[in-house]
Amino acid sequence: MPCTKPFSISLTICKSTVETVHSCLNFVEGMEIANLFIKPLQIGNLRTRHNIVLAPLAGISDYPFRQMCREFGADLTFTEMVSIDGLLYDNGATRRLLTVHPDEEPVGFQFFGSDPELFGRVIPEVENLNPAVIDLNFGCPVRKVVAKGAGSALLKNIDRMRKIVEVVKGATKFPVTAKIRIGWNQEMIVAEEAALAVEAGGADAITVHARTRSQGYSGHAQWEYIARVKQALKIPVIGNGDVFDAQSAQEMFRTTGVDGIMLARGALGHPWIFSEILGEKGDGATSPETSVERRFQIMMKHYRLEVEEFGETVALSRMKKHFGWYTHGLPGASVLRNQIFRAKEFQELEEILESYRKNNIHELAH
Numbered sequence: 228m229p230c231t232k233p234f235s236i237s238l239t240i241c242k243s244t245v246e247t248v249h250s251c252l253n254f255v256e257g258m259e260i261a262n263l264f265i266k267p268l269q270i271g272n273l274r275t276r277h278n279i280v281l282a283p284l285a286g287i288s289d290y291p292f293r294q295m296c297r298e299f300g301a302d303l304t305f306t307e308m309v310s311i312d313g314l315l316y317d318n319g320a321t322r323r324l325l326t327v328h329p330d331e332e333p334v335g336f337q338f339f340g341s342d343p344e345l346f347g348r349v350i351p352e353v354e355n356l357n358p359a360v361i362d363l364n365f366g367c368p369v370r371k372v373v374a375k376g377a378g379s380a381l382l383k384n385i386d387r388m389r390k391i392v393e394v395v396k397g398a399t400k401f402p403v404t405a406k407i408r409i410g411w412n413q414e415m416i417v418a419e420e421a422a423l424a425v426e427a428g429g430a431d432a433i434t435v436h437a438r439t440r441s442q443g444y445s446g447h448a449q450w451e452y453i454a455r456v457k458q459a460l461k462i463p464v465i466g467n468g469d470v471f472d473a474q475s476a477q478e479m480f481r482t483t484g485v486d487g488i489m490l491a492r493g494a495l496g497h498p499w500i501f502s503e504i505l506g507e508k509g510d511g512a513t514s515p516e517t518s519v520e521r522r523f524q525i526m527m528k529h530y531r532l533e534v535e536e537f538g539e540t541v542a543l544s545r546m547k548k549h550f551g552w553y554t555h556g557l558p559g560a561s562v563l564r565n566q567i568f569r570a571k572e573f574q575e576l577e578e579i580l581e582s583y584r585k586n587n588i589h590e591l592a593h
């Protein structure tokens with residue numbers, strides 16, 4: 228993946244806007260930020276360090292992955308989506324998805340469901356877990372979710388969407404946000420109408436994934452609808468869809484005027500995308516992109532965190548998809564991945580990686 232530094236603005240540009248630039252420099256601890264688009268997000272009473280957010284990702288945005296992204300500068304992150312019905316009839320596993328460690332705040336909790344009354348009963352019960360934000364999923368395209376009237380099905384029932392926001396807002400002292408898609412399909416684009424309903428319901432911010440439900444994850448995100456929502460709303464608007472590097476992040480900020488950007492697939496196997504977008508001090512020479520050795524270190528650290536969190540067996544199965552992403556584009560990646568997928572324990576995996584590293588050292592040297 229390219230690692231350009233389009234955000235590093237030259238001093239000539241800075242001269243005319245010295246104050247603004249000064250306010251943008253160094254506000255993220257340990258990072259020198261020289262990007263006019265990067266600034267804190269104010270979501271109700273939550274003020275984030277900056278406006279590049281890690282998305283809720285089912286099966287992925289657990290503590291270890293959130294922590295890896297945090298290591299590279301992420302601030303606000305989200306749990307994966309959690310079922311309101313599942314929490315009501317809790318079997319422990321659902322509640323576990325809301326585990327947040329003290330060293331990783333702020334973490335938003337994302338919920339999906341279709342019955343406003345159930346939201347009203349369940350939300351007060353999660354107050355003691357101190358969510359940074361309560362986020363409502365109005366975009367999930369998965370058939371099982373939609374069949375129950377939740378996720379993107381609510382794009383076809385905007386009154387109910389608004390009602391859910393109202394009820395949740397009345398049931399919590401924490402900021403409330405919502406994440407929508409732009410419509411059900413190309414014939415039914417409801418981005419502005421849905422976003423206005425979310426705002427009228429009392430939400431403190433909104434994220435717009437610029438695809439319709441029928442697009443799934445294919446085709447292009449249609450950023451023009453994010454721009455329209457931004458024009459129509461007073462609350463902060465976070466844009467989402469197809470930001471895979473610093474260049475596309477800058478492009479989204481520039482063309483839509485959004486207050487923040489949410490990253491999802493761009494962070495898979497690539498948690499250092501945060502430092503690339505935030506313009507971490509340095510010229511990219513230390514980017515893991517340029518060092519396979521470093522990429523392996525990051526991958527193994529991620530794996531270690533998964534083992535600590537879930538135990539070796541569960542960690543290995545959870546990590547397999549990540550290994551695929553981390554090794555993407557390496558010479559002999561498919562052979563390496565096959566070996567990795569067959570590994571049964573941590574030590575075996577370390578040996579496989581070490582042997583790969585030794586055998587490929589010349590090809591890997593940049």
Ligand SMILES: Cc1cc2nc3c(=O)[nH]c(=O)nc-3n(C[C@H](O)[C@H](O)[C@H](O)COP(=O)(O)O)c2cc1C
Nearest residue numbers: 282283284285307308436468469470490491492493
């Ligand atoms: C594997 C996977 C799991 C996802 N899980 C969730 C989820 O739990 N909640 C949600 O709102 N969106 C979820 N999404 C959607 C993403 O948050 C995001 O909206 C989408 O991938 C578009 O952003 P991107 O182009 O940066 O990937 C998921 C996406 C993927 C690929």
